[in-house]
Amino acid sequence: MEFLLLVGGAVIIWYVIKTMATSSKQQVQENNRLSPDNEIQVTMTTSQRVVANSTRDDDDDLATFSISYGYEEEKSTNKTPGKWVKSGESITIKGLSFTGGNIYFGGKLSSLDGYGTEASLVDDSLKIENKPSTFEDESLGYWPKFISLTPEGRGAFLCWLSSDRSDPDTPLGYVFIYFYGIERRITFDSIKQSVDDSEFKALFEEVLRLKDIYGSSRSFSNYSIRLLEIMCLLRPHVVSYPDFEKTNQRDSLLFKYQLATAVNEEKPISAELALRWIRFYPDNNLKKPARRCDYEFSQMFKRLYSKKYGNGIVVKPNKTRLKIEYFPASPSLRGITLPQQDLPDPSNLKGPVNKLIAIADECTAELDAYSRYLAKPDASRTDIEAVLLLPDELSDLGNTPGLGEFKKWADDAILTKKGLVDVEEFWTYTKLPLPFKINKKEADLIQNLAQKAGYGIAPDTRYHHAKTSADGKLVLFPEGHGKYFEPSKAYSEMGMVLRLGAMVATIDSHVDQAESNLLTQLIDHDTNLSPTEKQSLHAYLVWRLNTPSNITGLKARLETLGKTEKAAVSRILVGVAMADGKIDPEEIKQLEKLYALLGLDKALVTGDIHGMSSSKGGLRPSSSPSETTSSAPTSFQLDESILAIHESETKDVQSMLGEIFVEDEPTSESDDSTTGSTNTEEESGIDKQHYALFERLIRKDKWTREEVEALCRDSGLMVSGALETINDWSFDKVDAAVLEEDGEAIYVDQEIVEEIEG
Numbered sequence: 001m002e003f004l005l006l007v008g009g010a011v012i013i014w015y016v017i018k019t020m021a022t023s024s025k026q027q028v029q030e031n032n033r034l035s036p037d038n039e040i041q042v043t044m045t046t047s048q049r050v051v052a053n054s055t056r057d058d059d060d061d062l063a064t065f066s067i068s069y070g071y072e073e074e075k076s077t078n079k080t081p082g083k084w085v086k087s088g089e090s091i092t093i094k095g096l097s098f099t100g101g102n103i104y105f106g107g108k109l110s111s112l113d114g115y116g117t118e119a120s121l122v123d124d125s126l127k128i129e130n131k132p133s134t135f136e137d138e139s140l141g142y143w144p145k146f147i148s149l150t151p152e153g154r155g156a157f158l159c160w161l162s163s164d165r166s167d168p169d170t171p172l173g174y175v176f177i178y179f180y181g182i183e184r185r186i187t188f189d190s191i192k193q194s195v196d197d198s199e200f201k202a203l204f205e206e207v208l209r210l211k212d213i214y215g216s217s218r219s220f221s222n223y224s225i226r227l228l229e230i231m232c233l234l235r236p237h238v239v240s241y242p243d244f245e246k247t248n249q250r251d252s253l254l255f256k257y258q259l260a261t262a263v264n265e266e267k268p269i270s271a272e273l274a275l276r277w278i279r280f281y282p283d284n285n286l287k288k289p290a291r292r293c294d295y296e297f298s299q300m301f302k303r304l305y306s307k308k309y310g311n312g313i314v315v316k317p318n319k320t321r322l323k324i325e326y327f328p329a330s331p332s333l334r335g336i337t338l339p340q341q342d343l344p345d346p347s348n349l350k351g352p353v354n355k356l357i358a359i360a361d362e363c364t365a366e367l368d369a370y371s372r373y374l375a376k377p378d379a380s381r382t383d384i385e386a387v388l389l390l391p392d393e394l395s396d397l398g399n400t401p402g403l404g405e406f407k408k409w410a411d412d413a414i415l416t417k418k419g420l421v422d423v424e425e426f427w428t429y430t431k432l433p434l435p436f437k438i439n440k441k442e443a444d445l446i447q448n449l450a451q452k453a454g455y456g457i458a459p460d461t462r463y464h465h466a467k468t469s470a471d472g473k474l475v476l477f478p479e480g481h482g483k484y485f486e487p488s489k490a491y492s493e494m495g496m497v498l499r500l501g502a503m504v505a506t507i508d509s510h511v512d513q514a515e516s517n518l519l520t521q522l523i524d525h526d527t528n529l530s531p532t533e534k535q536s537l538h539a540y541l542v543w544r545l546n547t548p549s550n551i552t553g554l555k556a557r558l559e560t561l562g563k564t565e566k567a568a569v570s571r572i573l574v575g576v577a578m579a580d581g582k583i584d585p586e587e588i589k590q591l592e593k594l595y596a597l598l599g600l601d602k603a604l605v606t607g608d609i610h611g612m613s614s615s616k617g618g619l620r621p622s623s624s625p626s627e628t629t630s631s632a633p634t635s636f637q638l639d640e641s642i643l644a645i646h647e648s649e650t651k652d653v654q655s656m657l658g659e660i661f662v663e664d665e666p667t668s669e670s671d672d673s674t675t676g677s678t679n680t681e682e683e684s685g686i687d688k689q690h691y692a693l694f695e696r697l698i699r700k701d702k703w704t705r706e707e708v709e710a711l712c713r714d715s716g717l718m719v720s721g722a723l724e725t726i727n728d729w730s731f732d733k734v735d736a737a738v739l740e741e742d743g744e745a746i747y748v749d750q751e752i753v754e755e756i757e758g
Helices: 002-031 151-162 172-192 197-214 218-234 242-246 253-264 271-280 288-292 294-309 350-366 368-374 384-389 392-398 401-417 423-430 440-453 489-505 513-524 531-545 554-558 563-577 585-598 604-616 651-660 688-697 705-715 719-734 750-757
Strands: 039-042 050-056 063-069 083-085 091-093 096-098 103-105 336-339 420-422 455-458 473-478 702-704 739-742 745-748
Touching: 083 172, 096 151, 103 172, 151 172, 172 197, 172 218, 197 218, 218 253, 253 271, 271 294, 271 350, 288 294, 288 350, 288 368, 294 350, 294 392, 350 368, 368 384, 384 423, 384 440, 401 420, 401 423, 401 440, 401 473, 420 423, 423 440, 423 473, 440 455, 455 531, 473 531, 489 513, 489 531, 489 563, 489 585, 513 531, 513 563, 563 585, 563 604, 585 604, 688 705, 688 719, 702 705, 705 719, 705 745, 719 739, 719 750
Parallel strands: none
Antiparallel strands: 039 336, 050 063, 083 103, 091 096, 420 473, 455 473, 702 745, 739 745
């Protein structure tokens, strides 16, 4: 029982000590308040360290504790007043030469809090032992001071000072002691105007340099950013920190001042300032796409904001006044005030921020697919697939080297080959293996790549109702269809006419120039077509004339036509066949087959040819396919009866013809199209063991690593390999990882689970 009482008493005493230490720290934070006057108070407070010493009384076996505050500082015999050593000024300490400056040097320089010696003061009268800068011991605590370091610690600090001060392996405490001196120079000396602008700027650049080297420490990064912001506020005409918006500090001093100034002057909130507001607002957390795609999110947010609000929203000044508090890193600083205007503090206003959150949510939704792609192993922003996933508002950001090469190639094809290219050559710019078949997924990729680069493609499955093959052709044309292209009825009808015409023109595997001219003029003379529609149809015609005809599925559809509709189709076929001024026996034979397909008597072909040739003033049948087109009329006159098709036929005929010549699409296609010449790489999914583990894991949102290890042991799996396998499968399914490791915890993304399970 006595033993339990002693242990219990020790626990209580330990709790009291801990509580006092916590209260001390809270008091430090509480002391960092602004004065009620209209000044920014940069409050510097001393650190207080609780030291608990225990002794044992042999008489009563009770432990007693004595509590003291402060540092144990070595007595200094140096009476020389401490002075600031500028960069470039040479001093010697214990035989070592120092030219880097930016330190206080001497024997007497009190802390501004009134307790002890300035933490950064380098006193060469103290005991110093040579040690490498990587040395550290227990004297290098949370709030280190040069005077309270051991002789070995002082030697290590001086070793670092004598170097270029850039070794990332240097214990951070030494860097902080150096930083304390710069902090005092800025927040105390510079306010007294004892620091000129050139030195002020040099110190600003030195803090930036230190942040770049040692900023991996969150503590040092935060303190250095705070000092940089204070420097910008003190002398905005000398220094500026354009990258401060990229920091994660929610209570940015510089942001609050800039926002307060804009609101006080009743100026519109610029897109840049609005973006900072959404980043720094304490009650808003940006979603994963905004964090992962920081640059793209920033660009899109500013563009959408400007599009919606022009020069920006105007926020009415509020009653809450701006208070900027500076909490120093140094334990020696406090009680510094800065002149300040009386400004409002709108940073926490919910009304305007809700408008900004709505824009931010729109941006993250648009960037979601792009963000997921970048989460894949080895994914890069320069990948064509990544570029194609960028929202249209960011299309100019997709000007990657690969896209630039594609544009150069496309422009050359349009200039020299009317845009006609091989699918295989086009596909090389996707950086992916050539697929075995062009299914919907592959067709979409082709169309998106062309559109992203600023071109149109034929055939475009959305408008031409046809698709190419892996060994087929494509036709590129400049500018493309545009984001809001909607094909007209005339466009659809002309597409049907061109398909029919191309079927006839390619009967003998040779397209006569006159036949091509007729079909081209059909497009040019149709006043119901827009310039974009004509450009698209010209590309479609080139593709049709260079692609084998396909009549699959036509017979069944043609059988549903009435006599009037069939007659309209036959007139088009004969008109195109006669365009070159002659009819070859092979063309007559093919026309007879097409008539039979239409359900018409093939004997009508001769009569239709004669009737149409009479209206043209005669037509000479060719006895040999070898005869050239030189026998054709030298001045070809476009058949007005063909041009008038759209107006002479009934609406029922037009709509029926439009429906007939839409190619059949497969009723279902596998999204897992092959990526080579065989199907050997096609993935079947995930094995039973890993799927069973997946089903067990999704029962809750968070697991400890020990729990997952137990599950894996039951399944005969290794943890790391199992998680990687499940995530790889998840990427294949929905382009995102379903499991995320964070230290000893493993999280399950339930939104991804829902997508996987469909």
